[in-house]
Amino acid sequence: MTNELVHQEKNELLQAIDLLKQKQWIDLTHTFGPNSPHFAAFDGAEFKTLFDHSDGFFAQQFSFAGQYGTHIDAPIHFVPNSRYVDELDLKELVLPLIVINKSKEAQLDPDFTLCVQDILDFEAEHGEIESDVFVALRTDWSKRWPDQLAFDNKGEDGNNRTPGWGLDALKFLFTERKIKAIGHETFDTDSAIDYKKRGKLAGEYYVLDQDTFQVELLTNLDQLPPTGAAILNFVPKVEGASGFPVRSFAILP
Secondary structure (H helix, E strand, O other), X not given: OOHHHHHHHHHHHHXXXXXXXXXXXXXXXXXXXXXXXXXXXXXXXXXXXEEXXXXXXXXXXXXXXXXXXXXXXXXXXXXXXXOOHHHXXXXXXXXXXXXXXXXXXHHHOOOOEEOHHHHHHHHHHHOOOOOOOEEEEEOOHHHHOOOHHHHHOEOOXXXXXXXXXXXHHHHHHHHHOOOXXXXXXXXXXXXXXXXXXXXXXXXXXXXHOOOOOEEEOEOOHXXXXXXXXXXXXXXXXXXXXOEEEOEEEEEOX
16 A cells, blocks of 8 residues: 555544544433442442552542443343453444434333334334444433432332333344344333333343343433434453443434
8 A cells, every 4th residue: 555545544534533523422321430320139339449649649449230330231241152342343332323212201101112113103204224223212211310219210019110122122123124232221121011021131131142232321312313323332341241331422413
């Protein structure tokens, strides 16, 4: 490759960076700490100061479950003999973004479960969902952060009442539309009522069994358009991790 071509490619790359920085960037990640909402089976995070500035430098130690705060789930989280976080390819973490807004439905009915018809209704307005995209389900559940009780939203029977994906909707997206990954604002992929009915997180298992990832506890989806944006998911390359806090953000068109 000639020096002229190398110089041209560098210019194109720098121009692309300049273009992206002119766009609006939306942080899709909750700030989390020891008192943040978390899955009931996990302990709260622990942050410990190891050294402070009187020692000459400030350093901390952090302890939390991999699925804590806004986080990414790798296939191995549910599916044996599958990929870990550090095995996810860089390019699959950057995807076109589709946002299906069901915030009004979730506000009226916390048991809301996305179905195939909801997807078809979305497509009737915004066009058919393309392949290899990231589809996020907007319910505005993230607005309950950082209130653990509001996030759990337990009913009189003591069970959580939270919205989520229906298994049929997920199968439609992955098999018919051939999407790449999903995300949502709640602790789980499945709606709580679906989990109670099936006795397992069938939707979450199905997604991760597609050899892909998902992002949970997203926020600020209300600031995104239905189509046209891109999502980027930055995650540390932790050896053998089933999931880990992620810095997810969107770039608007």
